[in-house]
Amino acid sequence: MKSVFYLLNTAPYGSEKAFGALNAAAVSLNGMNVTLGLYGDGVYLAAADQDSTNLRMPNLSDILYSYGELRVLVHEPSLIERGLFDKTLIETIELVDEEDFLKEMENLDSVILF
Amino acid sequence: MSENPNETKLVNFAMANSIRRKIINFLADGYRSTGEIGEIVEKATLGFHLKILKDAGLIELEEETVKLSEYGTNFLKGKKEKNAEEITDFSQAKPIEIARVKQVLPCIADSSKLRVSANMTPPLSGVLKLLEPLFPRSNYSDRKDSLIIQKGEIITTVYGSGKVSIRMVENEDEAKEELERLKSIINEAIAKGEAPAPREKAKVDLIEIYKYLPQTNCGKCGEQGCYSFAIKLMARQVTLERCTLLKEPEYASKQEHLQVLTSYI
Structure with a gap:
């Protein structure tokens, strides 16, 4: 397996899923073509200036900044549906349409859903 | 607007x-x-x-x-x-300062190491690309406006917005040393004013490195075999000098090849 698409479909805080997806993506970076796809509630991870202090969870946006080489695709229709249209987003992300998002998933060797 | x-x-x-x-x-x-x-x-x-x-x-x-x-x-x-x-010089750039070390947390891939977030001012947006040749193992991304620099195991990402992230450091002091090193290299280049010439890029393959090693698995380098040694060379955890066999005349041409290859790692 040379390429992997980690698909995050759940909100970044409140469960371990987003943290798990970021962990998996970070350890796969060495030697693999890795893409993290944010879909549905997963798109909240793209918001800049996250503060998780009160949640006692790691700040997940800092992880995205730490792993700047990680390719992060955000499903734009999900983002708009959730009213994040005019919010400041992390600069490392790329917004993509439904069709391009699916195309990216199809083009990689494996899709792992979180 | x-x-x-x-x-x-x-x-x-x-x-x-x-x-x-x-x-x-x-x-x-x-x-x-x-x-x-x-x-x-x-x-x-x-x-x-x-x-x-x-x-x-x-x-x-x-x-x-x-x-x-x-x-x-x-x-x-x-x-x-x-x-x-962006492709001219540093005439518009001002010397940078590391504003603050914001966060120190364990690394994800290796929890015995730390990752550190910091900020530099003023942000280097616009001249970040010019800095790429200053670091032997670095990669600039135009879309993300970020420069990823690798030194040994330490990976530093500098963003055009001023954010800096360092991972795989042993402790906070090492992170601070790394930030100081970064600052001094960048400020030295800004003081000179001239942009360094773009660096030639070459992708070095692990198999290619292995091909030029003696492949005797003698173990004198302290590794299990030549393949393990090649992996450590790729990770910059060892230097070529550790392979004593390469110093012998029969391996002279292989050593020359390896010296060129390892300079691109």
């Missing part, structure tokens, strides 16, 4: 999508009909993308005709000029 933070967000949002960037560039030469634009992007989503670009103030829509707004024209022109400026 760009003075208003909300409108800036709309522009950033509009330009974060590759299809909309394609439309904007397509309009650079003048008016286009929606039919013409429909030939280069998916027709089903064309209306949506045009609305986003219009809301951001980048285009004007008149019936079936689309053109760049005055702001859109200036935006595109500004981007081109900025790109042109």
Whole structure:
């Protein structure tokens, strides 16, 4: 397996899923073509200036900044549906349409859903 | 328009999508009909993308005709000029300071190491690309406006916004040393004023490294075999000098090859 698409479909805080997806993506970076796809509630991870202090969870946006080489695709229709249209987003992300998002998933060797 | 933070967000949002960037560039030469634009992007989503670009103030829509707004024209022109400026020198750049070390947390891939977030001021946006040749193992991303620098196991990412992230450091002191090193290399280049010549890039393959090693698995380097040694060479955890066999005359040409190859790692 040379390429992997980690698909995050759940909100970044409140469960371990987003943290798990970021962990998996970070350890796969060495030697693999890795893409993290944010879909549905997963798109909240793209918001800049996250503060998780009160949640006692790691700040997940800092992880995205730490792993700047990680390719992060955000499903734009999900983002708009959730009213994040005019919010400041992390600069490392790329917004993509439904069709391009699916195309990216199809083009990689494996899709792992979180 | 760009003075208003909300409108800036709309522009950033509009330009974060590759299809909309394609439309904007397509309009650079003048008016286009929606039919013409429909030939280069998916027709089903064309209306949506045009609305986003219009809301951001980048285009004007008149019936079936689309053109760049005055702001859109200036935006595109500004981007081109900025790109042109990026390849000249550091005359506009000011010496940087590391403002603060924000966060120290365990690394994800290796929890015995730390990752550190910091900030540098002023941000290096615009000249970040010029800094790439200063670091032997570095990679600049134009889209993310980020420079990733690798030194041994330590990976540092500098963003155009001023954010700096360092991972795989042993402790906070090592991170601070690394930040100081970064600052001094960058400030030295800014003081000189001239941009270093772009570095030739070559991708070195683990198998290629292994091919030129003696492949005797003698173990004198302290590794299990030549393949393990090649892996450590690729990770910059050992130097070529550790292989004593390479110093013997029969391996002279292989050693020469390896010296060239390892300089690109």
